[in-house]
Amino acid sequence: METINAALIEAFGEAPRYRTLAAPQAGGHHELVDVLAVGLHPVTRSIASGQHYASPGALPFVPGMDGVVRRPDGSLAYVGGPGSATLAERTLIDPDDAVPLPADIDPAVAAATMNPAMSSWIALHARVPFAPGQDVLVLGSTGTAGSMAVKVARHLGAGRVVAAGRSRERLEQNLADGADDIVVLSPNTDATAAALAETAANVDVALDYLWGKPAELAVRAIVTARTDHARLLDWVHIGAAAGSTATIDGAALRSNALRISGSGFGSIDMRRANLPGLAAAIASGAVAIRPRIASLRDITAAWGHRDEPGERTVIQP
Ligand SMILES: NC(=O)c1ccc[n+]([C@@H]2O[C@H](COP(=O)([O-])OP(=O)(O)OC[C@H]3O[C@@H](n4cnc5c(N)ncnc54)[C@H](OP(=O)(O)O)[C@@H]3O)[C@@H](O)[C@H]2O)c1
Incomplete structure (x- = not known):
């Protein structure tokens, strides 16, 4: 059986653990991608806590509501939204929801800043x-x-x-x-x-x-x-x-x-959001937050870290 390493929420209210899981299988409309960088945003923790309206109902689950990925064709993309499971080495995405990123963007800066x-x-x-x-x-x-x-x-x-x-x-x-x-x-x-x-x-x-x-x-x-x-x-x-x-x-x-x-989940027509424009602004350095890098292996400790103003913890699998 093919496996991946991932963060896993095993109990609501607890930090995720580093676990080895069965690899997700591409199929239907979904594409299997490599995860490069994932920001630990307040909403990521909130969804994982079980308290958010977008929280999954059943345990265990892989948290992570957005991230920067490499698609099978080699291109970079920003993916996300409730129901994502990005805190893993690989994840499934809906290609229709992937925001293309410039090839020269720093994945960690993009993961820290997009959200x-x-x-x-x-x-x-x-x-x-x-x-x-x-x-x-x-x-x-x-x-x-x-x-x-x-x-x-x-x-x-x-x-x-x-x-x-x-x-x-x-x-x-x-x-x-x-x-x-x-x-x-x-x-x-x-x-x-x-x-x-x-x-x-x-x-x-x-x-x-x-x-x-x-x-x-x-x-x-x-x-x-x-x-x-x-x-x-x-x-x-x-x-x-x-x-x-x-x-x-x-x-x-x-x-x-x-x-x-x-303005928030539910009130936005994403077709008008021009997220590739935001990605370009991040790639140019006009809009950026400093990433504080941590490895997926250290997810439990990183989960408890409180970021300083102007920085965001970013997990790199
Ligand atoms: N709808 C969306 O798409 C969306 C996206 C991102 C964030 N949000 C929401 O936007 C809010 C702010 O997010 P954030 O990331 O900027 O949060 P943050 O980094 O935690 O900062 C919260 C800010 O609120 C200030 N604040 C709290 N109570 C205040 C008060 N009574 N008077 C004046 N300032 C007060 C704090 O000031 P001090 O430093 O002085 O305490 C701090 O600057 C949160 O509610 C978050 O959930 C919504």
Whole structure:
């Protein structure tokens, strides 16, 4: 029997173990590919924990919700989505869902960056009619996905990029990454509202990684300060780092061209997402996260590691 080495989740809530399993068999529409690099993203751990809506119902299973693979024709591809099993030497993919990668891309950098950069990339391609020159607020710019959103907005030709978050040190990094202005989200809500009104009153798009109280405050401050209330403000809820609910006054919607939407699994038309464009941006170095390499053999220890800001653990089989 042909075998592969893989990570295996044997109990929900526990780290995966390094195991030898029967090799998957190509067949039907599915293709057997070599796995080159797999990022350990928060959503990867969340799905593996059994708590995510995309978690498998039965144990054991091979985790890994995305990765960089080499296809039988030698080309590189990014694959993923719920139901993937990429934390293995080889895995089965649906070729229709494979995103072609440039031959010269660093697989580890691509595996580290595609997932955290995708949230803003997809939102600006497939959830709002973003056009170069428009102004973008990133609410929650100090997290991994939020800081990537600053780089992505800059790369896609945003007019002004305003970065808002709690950590002044990380906001300084946002400036280095291309933000034009920063807003410190401080416990002083009046000062925060005034700063948002001053710097972000007329943005066209808000990429919101926080939701909760910061979103309530930011929506109120910005719609109150808008100079043209009929100018479209697309508010895209991407993450809920500060709370899963937010209360928006109906008057804000009636008296402003405020449009609230969300972006994530389920709301995206992937045909409009232009992921090969993101791969090209990563290959060019315009958008990248530093990979912290670990071997598949060390998966249990790597699973427990908490990445520093700006880095992502990447497993290489
Ligand atoms: N929909 C999608 O496609 C998608 C994709 C990626 C991520 N997400 C979601 O987006 C959110 C952020 O992801 P991430 O990767 O950037 O997470 P992360 O790296 O863990 O960072 C979380 C950020 O949220 C900030 N934060 C938490 N509570 C806050 C509050 N009350 N006020 C201000 N800032 C607060 C943290 O600031 P401090 O450092 O000051 O604590 C940190 O900067 C998560 O909810 C994640 O699940 C969604």
